[in-house]
Structures are given as C-alpha cells and as structure tokens.
C-alpha cells in the first residue's frame with residue numbers, strides 16, 4: 001500500500017486503525033567501478049516491492065539520497081550533509097506523525113545514514129514513538145553468515161545481480177583490492193580503519209585516498225551470484241514482513 005497511490009480519505013481511514021509506516025532511504029554513491037550509483041536505493045526499493053505483496057503496512061516514498069561524505073569525490077556521488085538529511089527526514093516524520101504514525105520502520109540501504117536515523121529514533125521516542133532502523137545488509141549477515149560483505153563487495157553485488165544482472169559491469173570487477181597505506185606500518189584496512197601492530201585505529205579519509213576503485217572488502221565482488229542475490233533479497237523481505245507483524249504488537253507508553 002503506497003502513500004503516493006492513496007487518496008487522503010484512504011490515508012485518514014488507515015491511520016484510524018494503524019500507526020505504522022514503512023519508509024526507505026538509500027544513497028547515490030560510488031560502489032566500486034562495477035556497480036550502479038543507486039545500489040543503496042535500488043536494493044531497498046526492490047525489497048519494498050516484495051514486502052508490499054505480503055504486508056498491509058503503509059509505504060511512504062523512498063528517500064533516494066543519503067550522507068556520503070567520504071565517497072563524494074567519485075563522479076556521480078551526491079552527498080547530503082548530515083544536518084540537512086536529518087532536517088529533511090524530520091520534516092517527513094513530523095508530517096506522518098501529525099497524521100497518526102507512531103511506529104516508523106526505516107529500511108536503510110546505506111551505512112552513512114545510520115547516525116541520522118539513530119538521532120531521529122531517539123527524538124521520536126521522546127514523542128511516544130518507536131523507530132526501527134532496518135539496515136538490510138547487516139540483517140542479512142544474521143539471516144545467513146555466508147552473506148556477510150562490505151561496501152561494493154560480494155553481498156551488495158549479489159543483491160544487484162539478483163535485481164537486474166545488466167546493472168553490474170562485470171568487466172570492471174578486477175583483481176585483489178589495492179589499499180593506499182599511510183606508511184609501511186600503518187596499513188589501511190577499511191573505510192576508516194588503519195592497522196598498527198595488530199590494533200585498529202580510525203583515520204577517516206576520502207575513499208579516493210584509500211583505494212582506487214571505491215569498493216572496500218573484505219569480500220570480493222567476484223564471489224557474487226544471481227542465485228545468492230535472489231535468495232538473500234527474498235529472505236530479507238520475508239523477515240521484514242514478519243518483523244513488522246511482531247512490531248505491531250508492541251504497546252507504546
């Protein structure tokens with residue numbers, strides 16, 4: 001049930017007996033040389049299509065942009081400042097709250113949005129609401145540890161292959177990931193992490209200064225398959241439907 005497709009009397013009726021809204025957020029950002037910029041939005045949108053078939057929860061339009069500061073140097077990436085993103089999401093939440101929403105299910109495709117969603121969740125808890133942040137790629141690790149993956153790696157590549165294989169440029173999936181280390185003994189190991197003497201230290205930098213392609217492991221995109229993607233997307237959508245049914249039972253104080 002899509003908010004965009006409903007009339008206001010239908011929405012008024014919905015909120016007379018329901019207080020839950022499902023909304024997605026993603027990003028437009030570099031996901032390595034082989035993946036579409038909309039990866040973090042395409043995946044939640046695909047999950048919504050599956051969820052919609054099995055759930056009666058009202059679905060608000062997806063927010064396609066997110067906070068992508070560390071990836072903003074790659075062509076095509078659109079970075080929304082965290083403060084602006086918070087204000088924008090807050091305006092959407094305020095309107096939904098005014099109309100009767102009290103339980104917000106925020107389906108998130110992008111790690112850079114987590115801090116903003118946490119801030120919203122704590123703010124709306126003070127108004128008597130609950131915000132569930134569903135980071136699909138982290139939840140998938142719990143559903144099946146074999147699905148665990150990093151930015152632009154096997155997990156996300158599998159998801160996009162499961163949606164539409166033509167969106168992955170397989171000719172751009174190269175060899176091993178090459179990190180730009182800070183020194184012989186300060187080895188880059190991830191988005192922010194640098195290892196020194198077996199201990200991880202965080203030194204945030206533009207990803208263009210950490211790796212050339214913009215995918216960051218640990219999993220390699222060449223492990224991805226369409227079957228993995230399809231199975232993972234269906235399992236994730238089914239889980240979210242079940243989660244929302246349980247979430248409906250929670251009594252708000």
Ligand SMILES: [Zn+2]
Nearest residue numbers: 039040109156
């Ligand atoms: Zn992503």
